[in-house]
Structure formats: structure tokens, C-alpha cells
Amino acid sequence: MADPSTYRPAAGEIPTSPGVYRFFDRDGRVIYVGKAKSLRPRLSSYFQDLAGLHPRTQNMVLTAVRVEWTVVQTEVEALALEYTWIKEFSPRFNVKFRDDKSYPWLAVTVGERIPRVTVMRGDHKKGVRYFGPYAQAWAIRETVDALLRVFPMRSCSAAVYRRAELAGRPCLLGDIGKCAAPCVGRVSAEEHDDIVDGFLGFMSGNTKEVVASITAEMTEAAAAQEYELAGKYRDNLLALNSALERQSVVFTDETDADVLGFADDPLEIAVYIFSVRGGRIRGQRGWVAEKDEDLSFAELIQRALMMLYTEHAETAIPREILVPELPAEAGTLTELLKQQRQAAVDIRVPKRGDKRILLETVQTNAAQVLNRHKISRAGDLTNRSQALEEIQQALDLVDPPLRIECFDISHTQGSFPVGSMVVFEDGLPKKNQYRRFSVQTQKNNDVASMAEVVSRRLAHLEKVSATEASPSGPVNAEDQPRERVSFSYRPSLLVIDGGAPQVNAVQDVLDSLRITDIAVCGLAKRLEEVW
Structure with a gap:
């Protein structure tokens, strides 16, 4: 353990500007990243009486051998740079809200010449619009299968598309009307883009407009005695209703919101999120993170929101974000998300009504995720510790191989x-x-x-x-x-x-x-x- 007095900077050296600071261990690794409205008082607080620090903070200060800082112009810049460095260096003493389960997303590759709809997991990529996440991949496939009747866009892989182009014959989806078959020129790229736009609009929550438009076209076709065309529109409405029935209605208006619930104990915190688009729940997920930092509940919420939204395209950030408690520096975070979304963002705590009821439901789910995690981890940790000790004994090692x-x-x-x-x-x-x-x-x-x-x-x-x-x-x-x-x-x-x-x-x-x-x-x- 290092003596903090050996690397403590003189108070006069530390600026009073906003900034981001990093603590390093003896091997040159970044072990903690933090930010401050004013660097001088924040950094000085780490070098006061060690007994007054939280045990985790005390351990960090004793592990570090030097501290460095970077001055920025605004608190928004500090917040963004802090999170960038946490992602880059994965400091051991920072809380990292990592979702260890790769949830499936409904994805549309809008960056391709002929966009396609598919299921994707893992990190978000540029040129792709994401909807979800969903608990199961089959739920996405059922939704897509219903919507392709109305929006027959491409859903095949690059290899299948290329093979159809060379053969001059579409795949089975083209034959049964679930693909407009741009591969063989049945529609142009521009016409296919119009189909994709309709699909994206529906998935973005513009369901009423789409249903109203198809209903009007069905009525018009029936009035003109074009009954076969009217029957096609009727089938499209049934397909849309089938897709909508798979998504729970939680708000009667067209609310777009993410509702986040949190549950914690002294060691860990669970996060659960409902993604509501157009008044319907379009996705949900939950995960658990270790509380390696001495952070308040409001600071933990801020860190979770940064993880959720700073890596996604602006379309992933909804108009409303509902939380049980306002995050630390809520104004700064709101401004950062507003800049990324390029539109207004409202982070708030619902006090009554349907939104409050849904928040309480999400809170209950977060508590259940934490309880299940603690039960499974208790047994898992025991088994892993035993296995490492067995390896230590078998190989005659001084310590368990961590x-x-x-x-x-x-x-x-x-x-x-x-x-x-x-x-x-x-x-x-x-x-x-x-x-x-x-x-x-x-x-x-x-x-x-x-x-x-x-x-x-x-x-x-x-x-x-x-x-x-x-x-x-x-x-x-x-x-x-x-x-x-x-x-x-x-x-x-x-x-x-x-x-x-x-x-x-x-x-x-x-x-x-x-x-x-x-x-x-x-x-x-x-x-x-x-x-």
C-alpha cells in the first residue's frame, strides 16, 4: 500500500476549474476516474484523514501512487469525458453498469443500400436502427413475421440476397408476399426505402397513423368495389393488430418513455428498465452491478443513465426518462442527453397516475432481479472459490489463481x-x-x-x-x-x-x-x- 502523502499534490497546484481526474496504481493502470465542478476541493478531500473516508475510497487512495487531472470548460464536458474514460480504462474502483446478458434487439440496417430487418445482439453499430430490447428472440421473429405482411421489406442475409440476384429468382418470402423482392427488381431501391420508412414509423410508435391510413385505403377500395384489394387491406389490419397485441398497453396517450427501477444493498445494485414507445411496452431488461465506489443513490442513477444512453444513437433516447429519484447533477445530464438526442429530454420522478404505477412495477422487478442474483451468486461464488482452491492445491501454488x-x-x-x-x-x-x-x-x-x-x-x-x-x-x-x-x-x-x-x-x-x-x-x- 502506498502512502498518500507521497503523491499528494500541493493545494496551489490544483485548479478550481471543472475537470476530470484519474488515480493510477504502481503499474501505471488507471484504477479510478472521477469528475468535479471544482477540482481543488474534490481532490483535496481524498488526502484528508483516511479514517473519515469510506472503506472502498480508502482502499483506492492507498492503492494509488499518483493522480492526474484534465481541465475542461463546462460540467457537461466533464460528465462526458468521465464516462469516456471509464469505458476506456475499466477502472477497478469505478461502478460499471454492465449488462452481462446479451439481449436481442430488432434491428434495421438503414445504412445498407437495401436495408433489412433482423435480430441483433451485442454492441450497437452505426447505420443500424434498434428497437427493444426483447426478453426472447422468438418474440422479435413473431412481430417481424406479422409486420412483413404489411411492410414486405428485405429480411434475408447478404449471401441469400446475392444468390437471388444471380439466379434471378426471389426466395420463398418473395413468393408468398412477405418481401417486395428488390433482389430481382420487383421494386426499386427507392420504393423499398418507402416500405422501410413505413416499418420504422410503426416500430417507432406511429401505430395510430399507420392503422388509420390502411383503414382509409380499405374503405376506399370497398367503395370502389375493388373487393380483392379491400380484402388485402383487411388482412394487413389483422396482421398489425396481431403485432400490437404482443405489446402491453400501459398509457392511453402516445407516450415515449424509458422507466427505470433500482434496488440495492451495501454491495450491489440492480437496474430494470421498461422501454415504452407509443404508449406500449416495446422492450424490457434488467441486470446487476457491483458497488465498487462510495456513491450516493442519486449518483448511481446518474451513472446508470450515462451507460444506457451515451453509447446509443439519438433515436434510442426517449422524450421522457422516469426514475425513482432524480440523478445527481440532473441538469447537466439532461443537457448532455439533449445535445445527443438533438431534442428535448425530460428526466423526472412521477408522483401519481399511470406513470407512478408503472414505475412501482419496474421497482418491484428490480428487487426481484437483485434477489435472484444474490441467491444464484451465493452458490456460484462458493463453487468457484472451491474450484480455485483445488487448482491451487493441485499445482502447489502460493495463492489461488485469481x-x-x-x-x-x-x-x-x-x-x-x-x-x-x-x-x-x-x-x-x-x-x-x-x-x-x-x-x-x-x-x-x-x-x-x-x-x-x-x-x-x-x-x-x-x-x-x-x-x-x-x-x-x-x-x-x-x-x-x-x-x-x-x-x-x-x-x-x-x-x-x-x-x-x-x-x-x-x-x-x-x-x-x-x-x-x-x-x-x-x-x-x-x-x-x-x-
């Missing part, structure tokens, strides 16, 4: 060798830290390839350790090293795919780098022997 990195070499009949790295922390896979390496030397030698891959990975540790601590003071964010998170943390154990030759080669790499605190073991495939 971070395990596994390496393997694969190739195609001896060509194009690739190394892969899989990471486990506290017994759980860290998929965002998995990496691949293109083998550059001795491509037909598995032992040499393994040594090369591990050497390149460990070289990043040496870079981090060799980074010279810069003096405390204002810094420019662009001048800072950007070490990849997956390489900046020290593993406790390396698990190598192979036997004694591979293990010995990796041990030679460790010896050459003078690394003595990382254990190595190998798994031989034939008999699953451990080396």
Missing part, C-alpha cells in the same frame, strides 16, 4: 498458424479480454509458436511496468498511453495447450523476462495430463 490465461496454437494443415488467449478472472470467463495472435516466425513449429505468442503477450506487462510515472498535474488525454486492458493485468497462472516441450519453452520466456511470480502448467491432449 487470473488465469490460457494459450493455444491452431492452424490449417500446418499453414496460417494462429495463437489464442482466453482469460478467466475469479473463475469466470472475461470474454472481452480474449485475444488472437498471428504467428509471425517458425510457422510450422508448435513449440516455437507458443513461445512467440506468450512472449508477445508478456511484453505488454514489461511495457506497463516500464512506464515512467509522470509528475502530478494537468495532462492532455491524447498524450496518455493506451495499453489494452486485456494485457495490462498480471496473470497468476498460464495454462498452455501442450506437454513438457511447450511448458519448458514458456518457462524459458518467463526466465528471460525475469518474471518469477507467474506459474505455468500444460495440458496434454492425449491423456489430459497436467505438466
Whole structure:
């Protein structure tokens, strides 16, 4: 543990301007990011009597070895930069509202020449309009299946579309009227765009206008005694009503709002959200985050809203955001979301009526998510701790291996060798830290390839350790090293795919780098022997 007095900046050095600050550990990793309306009083508060700090804050201050800050012009800039750095560095002492379940979204690829509707998971991409999220992918497919009768837009993959173009024949959806078949020229790209616009309008909540338009067309066709056309419009109305019936009506008006509920205990906080568009619930999800920071409930709500909205396109931000308590710096956050949405945003606490009732329902769901998580985690944590202790005993390690990195070499009949790295922390896979390496030397030698891959990975540790601590003071964010998170943390154990030759080669790499605190073991495939 470091002595905070050794890196405490003089009060006169710290400006009174708004800004964002970062604490670093001895390996040069960012361990905490914060913001302040005035940097001087905020930073000075960390170096007062340690006994008066929250235990988590105290631990952070004792772990850090230096602090740096960046001055900005406004509080809105500070809020945006703080969240950008939290995303980039994943500081261990910041609360990270990560949804560990990849919920499915209904997505329309508006950036393509011929947009298509599909199901997508994971990070949002540019050029795609998202609706949801949905609890299950089948719910999206049922909705899309109903809507394609009315809005027969493309829903096939690029390969299927290309095959239809080359063959000059549409797929089955084109034959049954659920695709306008732009692939074979039945409609032009511009005509298909009109169909897509209708689909997007309906999914955005303009349901009354769409239903009224089709009803008018049906009436007009019937009056002109075009009964076959009128029957088609009738079937379209039935399809739209079928899609609408799958979405609960919660408000009689055309409200567009996200309703967020929160439930917490001293260690964790659960978030649950209902996405209401056009008065109907279009999506819902919930997740749990650890409370690694000493934050008030209002600050936790602010952090959750930043996570939800700063990564999405402006269309993902609704007109209203309903919460059980106003977030910290609500005015600053509202201004930031307003700039991103390019339209007004209202963050408020409903006091009565349907919106208050729905908020209470969402709060109940958040509490249930937290309770289920605590029950499952209690058993899971026990099992993982036991497994790590068993590995420690089997390999005669000093401590349980809290971070395990596994390496393997694969190739195609001896060509194009690739190394892969899989990471486990506290017994759980860290998929965002998995990496691949293109083998550059001795491509037909598995032992040499393994040594090369591990050497390149460990070289990043040496870079981090060799980074010279810069003096405390204002810094420019662009001048800072950007070490990849997956390489900046020290593993406790390396698990190598192979036997004694591979293990010995990796041990030679460790010896050459003078690394003595990382254990190595190998798994031989034939008999699953451990080396």
C-alpha cells in the first residue's frame, strides 16, 4: 500500500476549474476516474484523514501512487469525458453498469443500400436502427413475421440476397408476399426505402397513423368495389393488430418513455428498465452491478443513465426518462442527453397516475432481479472459490489463481498458424479480454509458436511496468498511453495447450523476462495430463 502523502499534490497546484481526474496504481493502470465542478476541493478531500473516508475510497487512495487531472470548460464536458474514460480504462474502483446478458434487439440496417430487418445482439453499430430490447428472440421473429405482411421489406442475409440476384429468382418470402423482392427488381431501391420508412414509423410508435391510413385505403377500395384489394387491406389490419397485441398497453396517450427501477444493498445494485414507445411496452431488461465506489443513490442513477444512453444513437433516447429519484447533477445530464438526442429530454420522478404505477412495477422487478442474483451468486461464488482452491492445491501454488490465461496454437494443415488467449478472472470467463495472435516466425513449429505468442503477450506487462510515472498535474488525454486492458493485468497462472516441450519453452520466456511470480502448467491432449 502506498502512502498518500507521497503523491499528494500541493493545494496551489490544483485548479478550481471543472475537470476530470484519474488515480493510477504502481503499474501505471488507471484504477479510478472521477469528475468535479471544482477540482481543488474534490481532490483535496481524498488526502484528508483516511479514517473519515469510506472503506472502498480508502482502499483506492492507498492503492494509488499518483493522480492526474484534465481541465475542461463546462460540467457537461466533464460528465462526458468521465464516462469516456471509464469505458476506456475499466477502472477497478469505478461502478460499471454492465449488462452481462446479451439481449436481442430488432434491428434495421438503414445504412445498407437495401436495408433489412433482423435480430441483433451485442454492441450497437452505426447505420443500424434498434428497437427493444426483447426478453426472447422468438418474440422479435413473431412481430417481424406479422409486420412483413404489411411492410414486405428485405429480411434475408447478404449471401441469400446475392444468390437471388444471380439466379434471378426471389426466395420463398418473395413468393408468398412477405418481401417486395428488390433482389430481382420487383421494386426499386427507392420504393423499398418507402416500405422501410413505413416499418420504422410503426416500430417507432406511429401505430395510430399507420392503422388509420390502411383503414382509409380499405374503405376506399370497398367503395370502389375493388373487393380483392379491400380484402388485402383487411388482412394487413389483422396482421398489425396481431403485432400490437404482443405489446402491453400501459398509457392511453402516445407516450415515449424509458422507466427505470433500482434496488440495492451495501454491495450491489440492480437496474430494470421498461422501454415504452407509443404508449406500449416495446422492450424490457434488467441486470446487476457491483458497488465498487462510495456513491450516493442519486449518483448511481446518474451513472446508470450515462451507460444506457451515451453509447446509443439519438433515436434510442426517449422524450421522457422516469426514475425513482432524480440523478445527481440532473441538469447537466439532461443537457448532455439533449445535445445527443438533438431534442428535448425530460428526466423526472412521477408522483401519481399511470406513470407512478408503472414505475412501482419496474421497482418491484428490480428487487426481484437483485434477489435472484444474490441467491444464484451465493452458490456460484462458493463453487468457484472451491474450484480455485483445488487448482491451487493441485499445482502447489502460493495463492489461488485469481487470473488465469490460457494459450493455444491452431492452424490449417500446418499453414496460417494462429495463437489464442482466453482469460478467466475469479473463475469466470472475461470474454472481452480474449485475444488472437498471428504467428509471425517458425510457422510450422508448435513449440516455437507458443513461445512467440506468450512472449508477445508478456511484453505488454514489461511495457506497463516500464512506464515512467509522470509528475502530478494537468495532462492532455491524447498524450496518455493506451495499453489494452486485456494485457495490462498480471496473470497468476498460464495454462498452455501442450506437454513438457511447450511448458519448458514458456518457462524459458518467463526466465528471460525475469518474471518469477507467474506459474505455468500444460495440458496434454492425449491423456489430459497436467505438466
